[in-house]
Amino acid sequence: MSYEVECRELVKSYGDFLASNHINFGIAPGRLVGILGPSGSGKTTMLRMIAGLETPDSGDILIGRKRVNDVPPGERGIGFVFQNYALFKHMTVAENIAFGMKLKNYDSKTITSRVADMIDLIGLSAQANAYPMKLSGGQRQRVAFARALAPQPDLLLLDEPFAAIDAKVRKDLRQWLRQTISQLGITSIFVTHDQDEAVEVADDIIVMNKGRVEQMGTPTDIYRNPKTPFVAQFIGEHAKVSNVAKFRGFHQEAHANREGIIRPEFIELAKKQSELSMPVSADKGIVRGVYFRGRMLEVEIDVAGELLRGTWSLDKDPLTVGDEVYLCIHYICEFNDDGATILENSARSADNYVII
Ligand SMILES: Nc1ncnc2c1ncn2[C@@H]1O[C@H](COP(=O)(O)OP(=O)(O)OP(=O)(O)O)[C@@H](O)[C@H]1O
Numbered sequence: 001m002s003y004e005v006e007c008r009e010l011v012k013s014y015g016d017f018l019a020s021n022h023i024n025f026g027i028a029p030g031r032l033v034g035i036l037g038p039s040g041s042g043k044t045t046m047l048r049m050i051a052g053l054e055t056p057d058s059g060d061i062l063i064g065r066k067r068v069n070d071v072p073p074g075e076r077g078i079g080f081v082f083q084n085y086a087l088f089k090h091m092t093v094a095e096n097i098a099f100g101m102k103l104k105n106y107d108s109k110t111i112t113s114r115v116a117d118m119i120d121l122i123g124l125s126a127q128a129n130a131y132p133m134k135l136s137g138g139q140r141q142r143v144a145f146a147r148a149l150a151p152q153p154d155l156l157l158l159d160e161p162f163a164a165i166d167a168k169v170r171k172d173l174r175q176w177l178r179q180t181i182s183q184l185g186i187t188s189i190f191v192t193h194d195q196d197e198a199v200e201v202a203d204d205i206i207v208m209n210k211g212r213v214e215q216m217g218t219p220t221d222i223y224r225n226p227k228t229p230f231v232a233q234f235i236g237e238h239a240k241v242s243n244v245a246k247f248r249g250f251h252q253e254a255h256a257n258r259e260g261i262i263r264p265e266f267i268e269l270a271k272k273q274s275e276l277s278m279p280v281s282a283d284k285g286i287v288r289g290v291y292f293r294g295r296m297l298e299v300e301i302d303v304a305g306e307l308l309r310g311t312w313s314l315d316k317d318p319l320t321v322g323d324e325v326y327l328c329i330h331y332i333c334e335f336n337d338d339g340a341t342i343l344e345n346s347a348r349s350a351d352n353y354v355i356i
Contacts, residue, residue: 002028002029002065003026003027003028003029003062003065004027004028004029004030004031004063004064004154004155004187005026005027005050005061005062005063005155005187005189006025006026006027006060006061006062006065007023007024007025007026007046007049007050007059007060007061007062008024008059008060008061008062009022009023009024009058009059009060010022010023010024010046010049010056010058010059010060010061011023011056011057011058011059012042012045012049012054012055012056012057013057018210018211019042019045019211020042020045020046020049020056020211021042021210021211021212022059022212023042023046023059023211023212023213024213025206025213025216027187027189027204028187029187030185030186030187031187031188031203031204032178032181032182032187032188032190032201032202032203032204033188033189033190033202033203033204033205033206034189034190034191034192034197034198034201034202034204034205034206035047035189035190035191035192035205035206035208036192036193036194036195036198036205036206036207036208037193037207037208037209037214037234038193038209038234039193041208041209041210041211042208042210042211042212043191043193043208044159044191045211046208047157047159047189047191049061050063050078050155050157050189051073051076051078051080051157052068052071052072052073052076052078053073055069056069063076063077063078063154063155064077064154074103076155077153077154077155078153078154078155078156078157079100079148079149079151079153079155079156079157080148080156080157080158080159081141081144081145081148081156081157081158081159081161082144082159082160082161083159083160083161083162083163083164086144087132087140087143087144087147088132089131089132089133090131091131091132092128092129092130092131093119093124093127093128093129093130093131093132093135093143094115094119094128094129096132096143096147097115097118097119097143097146097147097150098111098115098150099147100147100148100150100151101114101115101150101151104151106151114150114152115150118146118147118149118150119146121146121149121180122142122143122145122146123142124139124142124143127139136169137164137165137166137169138165138169138170138172138173141161141162141164141165141173142173142176144161145161145177145180149184149186153186154186154187155186155187155188155189156181156186156187156188156189157188157189157190158188158189158190158191159190159191160190160191160192160193161177161190162174162192162194162197163192170197174197174200174201175200177201178200178201190202195235198219199219199223202219203218204216204217204218205217205218205219205222207222207230207231207234207235209230209234214227214228214230214231215227215228215231222235223235223265224265224330225331226331226333226342227342228342229333229341229342232261232263232266232331232333232342233261233263233333245259245260245261245262245303245306245308245332246258246259246306247259247260247329247332258334259334260332260333260334260343261332261333262308262329262331262332262333263331263333264298264309264310264311265311266329266330266331266332267308267310267311267327267328267329267330268327268328268329268330269299269301269310269311269312269325269326269327270325270326270327270328271317271319271323271324271325271326272326273326275326276326276327276328277328278328278345278346279326279328281328281329281345282326282327282328283303283304283326283327283328283329284303284324284325284326284327285301285302285303285308285324285325285326285327286301286302286322286323286324286325287299287300287301287302287319287320287321287322287323287324287325288300288301288302288307288321289321290312290318290319290320290321293311295314296311296312296313296314297311297312297313297314297318297319298310298311298312299311299312299319299325301325301327303327308327310327328345329345330344330345331343331344331345332345
Protein backbone atom coordinates (compact mmCIF):
# COMPACT_ATOMS: atom_id res chain seq x y z
CA MET A 1 0.00 0.00 0.00
CA SER A 2 1.38 3.40 -0.85
CA TYR A 3 0.53 6.03 1.72
CA GLU A 4 0.26 9.77 1.35
CA VAL A 5 1.10 10.21 5.04
CA GLU A 6 2.83 7.76 7.30
CA CYS A 7 3.94 7.94 10.91
CA ARG A 8 6.43 5.35 12.08
CA GLU A 9 7.20 4.82 15.75
CA LEU A 10 6.69 8.47 16.58
CA VAL A 11 7.63 9.42 20.12
CA LYS A 12 7.29 12.84 21.71
CA SER A 13 7.59 13.74 25.36
CA TYR A 14 7.26 16.96 27.30
CA GLY A 15 9.48 16.46 30.35
CA ASP A 16 8.31 13.20 31.93
CA PHE A 17 5.02 13.27 30.06
CA LEU A 18 4.76 11.01 27.02
CA ALA A 19 2.41 12.86 24.64
CA SER A 20 3.05 10.47 21.71
CA ASN A 21 3.92 6.92 22.57
CA HIS A 22 5.16 4.98 19.51
CA ILE A 23 2.59 6.09 17.00
CA ASN A 24 2.20 4.13 13.79
CA PHE A 25 -0.30 4.60 11.00
CA GLY A 26 -0.60 5.17 7.29
CA ILE A 27 -3.14 7.18 5.33
CA ALA A 28 -3.93 6.37 1.71
CA PRO A 29 -4.11 9.24 -0.81
CA GLY A 30 -7.40 11.15 -0.87
CA ARG A 31 -8.69 9.86 2.47
CA LEU A 32 -10.31 12.13 4.99
CA VAL A 33 -9.18 10.94 8.41
CA GLY A 34 -10.52 12.02 11.80
CA ILE A 35 -8.29 11.83 14.88
CA LEU A 36 -10.58 11.22 17.82
CA GLY A 37 -9.71 10.95 21.48
CA PRO A 38 -10.26 12.48 24.89
CA SER A 39 -8.61 15.69 25.99
CA GLY A 40 -4.87 15.24 26.50
CA SER A 41 -4.66 12.04 24.43
CA GLY A 42 -2.09 13.61 22.11
CA LYS A 43 -4.17 14.48 19.04
CA THR A 44 -2.87 18.01 18.54
CA THR A 45 0.71 16.99 19.31
CA MET A 46 0.57 14.44 16.52
CA LEU A 47 -0.95 16.88 14.04
CA ARG A 48 1.67 19.48 14.90
CA MET A 49 4.46 16.96 14.33
CA ILE A 50 3.08 16.14 10.89
CA ALA A 51 2.89 19.87 10.17
CA GLY A 52 6.47 20.38 11.34
CA LEU A 53 5.47 22.71 14.17
CA GLU A 54 6.71 20.19 16.73
CA THR A 55 9.78 17.94 16.48
CA PRO A 56 9.47 14.25 17.41
CA ASP A 57 12.02 12.78 19.84
CA SER A 58 12.26 9.75 17.57
CA GLY A 59 10.44 8.07 14.71
CA ASP A 60 9.75 9.06 11.12
CA ILE A 61 7.14 11.13 9.34
CA LEU A 62 6.64 10.50 5.63
CA ILE A 63 4.59 12.64 3.28
CA GLY A 64 4.25 11.43 -0.29
CA ARG A 65 6.72 8.63 0.65
CA LYS A 66 9.41 11.15 1.47
CA ARG A 67 10.80 11.47 5.00
CA VAL A 68 10.05 15.03 6.09
CA ASN A 69 11.43 15.14 9.65
CA ASP A 70 14.00 17.71 8.62
CA VAL A 71 11.84 19.60 6.13
CA PRO A 72 10.61 23.00 7.44
CA PRO A 73 6.82 23.44 7.81
CA GLY A 74 6.52 25.80 4.81
CA GLU A 75 8.08 23.23 2.49
CA ARG A 76 6.01 20.21 3.46
CA GLY A 77 3.15 20.95 1.06
CA ILE A 78 0.66 21.24 3.89
CA GLY A 79 -2.38 23.48 4.38
CA PHE A 80 -3.39 24.12 7.99
CA VAL A 81 -6.76 25.20 9.39
CA PHE A 82 -6.97 26.06 13.09
CA GLN A 83 -10.06 26.21 15.27
CA ASN A 84 -10.01 29.97 15.72
CA TYR A 85 -10.22 31.28 12.21
CA ALA A 86 -7.01 33.29 12.54
CA LEU A 87 -7.89 35.44 9.55
CA PHE A 88 -6.10 38.74 9.09
CA LYS A 89 -8.54 41.40 10.23
CA HIS A 90 -7.12 44.13 8.04
CA MET A 91 -7.33 42.03 4.88
CA THR A 92 -10.43 41.33 2.77
CA VAL A 93 -11.65 37.80 2.04
CA ALA A 94 -9.78 37.83 -1.28
CA GLU A 95 -6.58 39.17 0.29
CA ASN A 96 -6.73 36.58 3.06
CA ILE A 97 -7.05 33.78 0.53
CA ALA A 98 -4.21 35.19 -1.58
CA PHE A 99 -1.90 35.47 1.42
CA GLY A 100 -0.36 31.96 1.34
CA MET A 101 0.15 32.15 -2.41
CA LYS A 102 1.94 35.49 -2.15
CA LEU A 103 4.28 34.02 0.46
CA LYS A 104 5.10 31.30 -2.01
CA ASN A 105 5.79 33.85 -4.76
CA TYR A 106 3.10 32.79 -7.18
CA ASP A 107 2.72 35.29 -10.03
CA SER A 108 -0.16 37.74 -9.70
CA LYS A 109 -2.16 36.32 -12.62
CA THR A 110 -2.17 32.83 -11.11
CA ILE A 111 -3.08 34.29 -7.72
CA THR A 112 -6.03 36.27 -9.11
CA SER A 113 -7.48 33.32 -10.96
CA ARG A 114 -6.93 30.85 -8.12
CA VAL A 115 -8.43 33.21 -5.54
CA ALA A 116 -11.51 33.63 -7.76
CA ASP A 117 -11.85 29.83 -7.97
CA MET A 118 -11.52 29.50 -4.21
CA ILE A 119 -14.10 32.20 -3.52
CA ASP A 120 -16.42 30.39 -5.86
CA LEU A 121 -15.74 27.09 -4.11
CA ILE A 122 -16.63 28.50 -0.70
CA GLY A 123 -19.70 30.31 -2.06
CA LEU A 124 -18.66 33.79 -0.91
CA SER A 125 -18.49 35.71 -4.21
CA ALA A 126 -20.65 38.50 -2.81
CA GLN A 127 -18.24 38.93 0.12
CA ALA A 128 -14.95 38.85 -1.79
CA ASN A 129 -14.10 42.39 -0.74
CA ALA A 130 -15.57 42.23 2.76
CA TYR A 131 -13.44 42.24 5.90
CA PRO A 132 -13.62 39.27 8.31
CA MET A 133 -15.49 41.36 10.88
CA LYS A 134 -18.50 41.39 8.57
CA LEU A 135 -18.62 37.60 8.24
CA SER A 136 -20.31 34.95 10.36
CA GLY A 137 -18.25 32.31 12.16
CA GLY A 138 -19.08 29.70 9.54
CA GLN A 139 -18.13 32.05 6.69
CA ARG A 140 -14.83 32.92 8.34
CA GLN A 141 -14.01 29.27 8.71
CA ARG A 142 -14.71 28.75 5.00
CA VAL A 143 -12.29 31.53 4.23
CA ALA A 144 -9.66 29.92 6.46
CA PHE A 145 -10.26 26.70 4.55
CA ALA A 146 -9.88 28.45 1.17
CA ARG A 147 -6.71 30.19 2.36
CA ALA A 148 -5.18 26.83 3.34
CA LEU A 149 -6.17 25.28 0.00
CA ALA A 150 -5.15 28.13 -2.30
CA PRO A 151 -1.45 27.17 -2.60
CA GLN A 152 -2.59 23.65 -3.63
CA PRO A 153 -1.17 21.64 -0.75
CA ASP A 154 -0.84 17.84 -0.97
CA LEU A 155 -2.16 17.46 2.53
CA LEU A 156 -4.69 19.41 4.57
CA LEU A 157 -4.55 19.42 8.39
CA LEU A 158 -7.47 20.74 10.41
CA ASP A 159 -7.31 21.14 14.19
CA GLU A 160 -10.81 21.19 15.71
CA PRO A 161 -12.01 23.22 12.72
CA PHE A 162 -15.59 23.46 13.94
CA ALA A 163 -15.03 23.91 17.65
CA ALA A 164 -15.67 27.65 17.79
CA ILE A 165 -18.83 27.53 15.69
CA ASP A 166 -22.34 27.24 17.02
CA ALA A 167 -24.06 23.87 16.80
CA LYS A 168 -26.47 24.49 13.93
CA VAL A 169 -23.95 26.09 11.58
CA ARG A 170 -21.39 23.47 12.57
CA LYS A 171 -23.57 20.69 11.17
CA ASP A 172 -23.92 22.42 7.79
CA LEU A 173 -20.24 23.25 7.72
CA ARG A 174 -19.28 19.64 8.37
CA GLN A 175 -21.36 18.46 5.43
CA TRP A 176 -19.93 21.16 3.25
CA LEU A 177 -16.36 20.30 4.27
CA ARG A 178 -16.91 16.61 3.66
CA GLN A 179 -18.32 17.24 0.16
CA THR A 180 -15.69 19.79 -0.76
CA ILE A 181 -12.80 17.62 0.38
CA SER A 182 -14.05 14.57 -1.48
CA GLN A 183 -14.66 16.69 -4.57
CA LEU A 184 -11.08 17.98 -4.43
CA GLY A 185 -9.66 14.58 -3.49
CA ILE A 186 -7.10 16.09 -1.14
CA THR A 187 -5.76 13.90 1.67
CA SER A 188 -6.95 15.47 4.91
CA ILE A 189 -6.57 14.89 8.63
CA PHE A 190 -8.75 16.61 11.18
CA VAL A 191 -8.62 16.53 14.95
CA THR A 192 -11.80 16.36 16.96
CA HIS A 193 -12.99 15.20 20.35
CA ASP A 194 -16.56 14.97 19.06
CA GLN A 195 -17.60 11.46 18.05
CA ASP A 196 -20.55 12.57 15.96
CA GLU A 197 -18.28 14.83 14.01
CA ALA A 198 -15.71 12.11 13.39
CA VAL A 199 -18.37 9.64 12.27
CA GLU A 200 -20.20 12.08 10.02
CA VAL A 201 -17.16 13.53 8.34
CA ALA A 202 -14.36 10.95 8.26
CA ASP A 203 -13.62 8.08 5.89
CA ASP A 204 -11.38 6.61 8.58
CA ILE A 205 -11.03 7.31 12.26
CA ILE A 206 -7.92 7.04 14.39
CA VAL A 207 -8.86 6.65 18.05
CA MET A 208 -6.17 7.93 20.41
CA ASN A 209 -5.72 7.39 24.11
CA LYS A 210 -2.78 8.33 26.31
CA GLY A 211 -0.49 9.10 23.41
CA ARG A 212 -1.20 5.85 21.61
CA VAL A 213 -3.23 4.86 18.59
CA GLU A 214 -5.86 2.50 19.98
CA GLN A 215 -7.46 1.67 16.65
CA MET A 216 -7.71 2.90 13.10
CA GLY A 217 -10.61 1.97 10.85
CA THR A 218 -13.77 3.11 9.14
CA PRO A 219 -16.44 4.51 11.47
CA THR A 220 -18.40 1.26 11.06
CA ASP A 221 -15.32 -0.81 11.99
CA ILE A 222 -14.69 1.24 15.05
CA TYR A 223 -18.28 0.89 16.22
CA ARG A 224 -18.80 -2.73 15.31
CA ASN A 225 -15.38 -4.22 15.91
CA PRO A 226 -13.66 -2.38 18.72
CA LYS A 227 -10.19 -3.82 19.16
CA THR A 228 -9.46 -2.56 22.64
CA PRO A 229 -11.46 -2.05 25.83
CA PHE A 230 -10.83 1.68 25.60
CA VAL A 231 -12.45 1.88 22.16
CA ALA A 232 -15.35 -0.28 23.33
CA GLN A 233 -16.09 2.10 26.16
CA PHE A 234 -15.21 5.40 24.52
CA ILE A 235 -17.11 5.00 21.27
CA GLY A 236 -20.85 4.83 20.94
CA GLU A 237 -23.78 7.13 20.91
CA HIS A 238 -25.22 5.62 24.04
CA ALA A 239 -22.12 5.72 26.17
CA LYS A 240 -24.28 6.41 29.17
CA VAL A 241 -26.37 3.30 28.70
CA SER A 242 -23.63 0.71 28.36
CA ASN A 243 -24.81 -2.47 29.94
CA VAL A 244 -22.84 -3.96 32.76
CA ALA A 245 -23.83 -7.61 32.80
CA LYS A 246 -22.83 -10.89 34.34
CA PHE A 247 -21.96 -13.66 31.92
CA ARG A 248 -20.06 -16.90 31.66
CA GLY A 249 -18.46 -19.05 28.99
CA PHE A 250 -20.97 -21.52 27.57
CA HIS A 251 -19.10 -24.49 29.02
CA GLN A 252 -18.30 -22.85 32.31
CA GLU A 253 -19.97 -23.72 35.57
CA ALA A 254 -23.02 -21.61 36.35
CA HIS A 255 -21.25 -20.08 39.36
CA ALA A 256 -18.31 -18.81 37.30
CA ASN A 257 -19.58 -15.23 37.19
CA ARG A 258 -17.71 -12.75 35.08
CA GLU A 259 -18.59 -9.11 34.57
CA GLY A 260 -18.31 -6.88 31.54
CA ILE A 261 -19.72 -4.09 29.46
CA ILE A 262 -21.99 -4.86 26.55
CA ARG A 263 -22.59 -1.80 24.44
CA PRO A 264 -25.97 -1.54 22.70
CA GLU A 265 -24.14 -1.67 19.36
CA PHE A 266 -22.69 -5.06 20.30
CA ILE A 267 -26.15 -6.56 20.51
CA GLU A 268 -27.98 -7.80 17.44
CA LEU A 269 -31.72 -8.17 17.99
CA ALA A 270 -34.39 -10.03 16.03
CA LYS A 271 -37.90 -11.27 16.53
CA LYS A 272 -36.96 -14.70 15.18
CA GLN A 273 -33.85 -16.67 16.05
CA SER A 274 -33.30 -17.54 12.38
CA GLU A 275 -32.99 -13.84 11.48
CA LEU A 276 -29.80 -13.44 13.52
CA SER A 277 -26.40 -13.60 11.85
CA MET A 278 -25.31 -16.28 14.33
CA PRO A 279 -28.48 -18.11 15.38
CA VAL A 280 -26.43 -20.73 17.29
CA SER A 281 -25.25 -18.20 19.80
CA ALA A 282 -28.60 -16.56 20.43
CA ASP A 283 -29.86 -15.55 23.84
CA LYS A 284 -33.57 -15.15 24.43
CA GLY A 285 -35.12 -12.17 26.18
CA ILE A 286 -38.31 -10.30 26.97
CA VAL A 287 -38.81 -6.64 26.07
CA ARG A 288 -39.34 -4.63 29.25
CA GLY A 289 -39.17 -1.10 27.87
CA VAL A 290 -39.28 0.72 24.53
CA TYR A 291 -38.12 4.35 24.23
CA PHE A 292 -38.21 6.55 21.16
CA ARG A 293 -34.81 8.14 20.63
CA GLY A 294 -35.34 10.10 17.43
CA ARG A 295 -33.44 7.98 14.96
CA MET A 296 -34.17 4.64 16.62
CA LEU A 297 -35.92 2.87 19.45
CA GLU A 298 -33.95 2.08 22.54
CA VAL A 299 -35.18 -1.16 24.05
CA GLU A 300 -34.70 -2.71 27.46
CA ILE A 301 -34.51 -6.46 27.40
CA ASP A 302 -34.59 -8.88 30.26
CA VAL A 303 -32.11 -11.66 29.57
CA ALA A 304 -31.91 -14.25 32.33
CA GLY A 305 -32.68 -11.54 34.87
CA GLU A 306 -30.13 -9.04 33.49
CA LEU A 307 -31.60 -5.88 32.00
CA LEU A 308 -29.76 -5.04 28.75
CA ARG A 309 -30.25 -2.06 26.52
CA GLY A 310 -30.18 -2.43 22.78
CA THR A 311 -31.35 -0.48 19.76
CA TRP A 312 -34.09 -1.25 17.27
CA SER A 313 -34.29 0.39 13.87
CA LEU A 314 -37.40 2.39 13.03
CA ASP A 315 -37.53 0.56 9.68
CA LYS A 316 -38.41 -2.71 11.37
CA ASP A 317 -41.77 -3.82 12.78
CA PRO A 318 -41.91 -2.02 16.11
CA LEU A 319 -41.26 -3.92 19.33
CA THR A 320 -43.62 -3.62 22.27
CA VAL A 321 -43.26 -4.38 25.94
CA GLY A 322 -43.73 -8.09 26.61
CA ASP A 323 -42.47 -9.22 23.17
CA GLU A 324 -40.07 -12.14 23.05
CA VAL A 325 -36.84 -11.37 21.21
CA TYR A 326 -33.65 -13.16 20.28
CA LEU A 327 -30.32 -11.52 20.66
CA CYS A 328 -26.82 -12.17 19.66
CA ILE A 329 -24.10 -10.52 21.71
CA HIS A 330 -21.13 -10.00 19.43
CA TYR A 331 -18.68 -8.50 21.90
CA ILE A 332 -18.25 -8.26 25.63
CA CYS A 333 -15.70 -6.01 27.20
CA GLU A 334 -14.69 -7.96 30.29
CA PHE A 335 -13.24 -6.35 33.36
CA ASN A 336 -10.36 -8.19 34.95
CA ASP A 337 -7.28 -7.55 37.05
CA ASP A 338 -5.34 -6.13 34.09
CA GLY A 339 -8.08 -3.69 33.12
CA ALA A 340 -10.33 -5.14 30.49
CA THR A 341 -10.35 -7.55 27.56
CA ILE A 342 -12.55 -7.71 24.49
CA LEU A 343 -14.25 -11.08 24.05
CA GLU A 344 -15.82 -11.96 20.75
CA ASN A 345 -18.66 -14.37 20.23
CA SER A 346 -17.86 -15.93 16.91
CA ALA A 347 -20.13 -18.24 14.97
CA ARG A 348 -17.28 -20.70 14.58
CA SER A 349 -16.66 -21.11 18.24
CA ALA A 350 -18.65 -23.60 20.26
CA ASP A 351 -17.41 -21.77 23.32
CA ASN A 352 -19.45 -18.62 23.12
CA TYR A 353 -20.40 -16.47 26.05
CA VAL A 354 -23.86 -16.38 27.52
CA ILE A 355 -25.62 -13.99 29.85
CA ILE A 356 -26.40 -15.40 33.27
N1 LIG B 1 4.31 22.46 24.68
C1 LIG B 1 3.93 21.63 25.64
N2 LIG B 1 4.58 21.59 26.82
C2 LIG B 1 4.22 20.74 27.79
N3 LIG B 1 3.18 19.86 27.71
C3 LIG B 1 2.49 19.87 26.58
C4 LIG B 1 2.81 20.75 25.48
N4 LIG B 1 1.93 20.51 24.48
C5 LIG B 1 1.10 19.55 24.92
N5 LIG B 1 1.43 19.15 26.17
C6 LIG B 1 0.75 18.12 26.96
O1 LIG B 1 0.64 16.94 26.18
C7 LIG B 1 -0.61 16.32 26.34
C8 LIG B 1 -1.26 16.07 25.02
O2 LIG B 1 -1.64 17.31 24.48
P1 LIG B 1 -2.42 17.45 23.11
O3 LIG B 1 -2.75 18.88 22.94
O4 LIG B 1 -1.68 16.77 22.05
O5 LIG B 1 -3.73 16.63 23.43
P2 LIG B 1 -5.12 16.65 22.69
O6 LIG B 1 -5.52 15.22 22.58
O7 LIG B 1 -5.03 17.43 21.44
O8 LIG B 1 -6.02 17.36 23.77
P3 LIG B 1 -7.20 18.44 23.59
O9 LIG B 1 -8.35 17.70 23.00
O10 LIG B 1 -7.44 18.86 25.00
O11 LIG B 1 -6.66 19.53 22.72
C9 LIG B 1 -1.43 17.24 27.25
O12 LIG B 1 -1.51 16.66 28.54
C10 LIG B 1 -0.68 18.54 27.27
O13 LIG B 1 -0.75 19.14 28.54
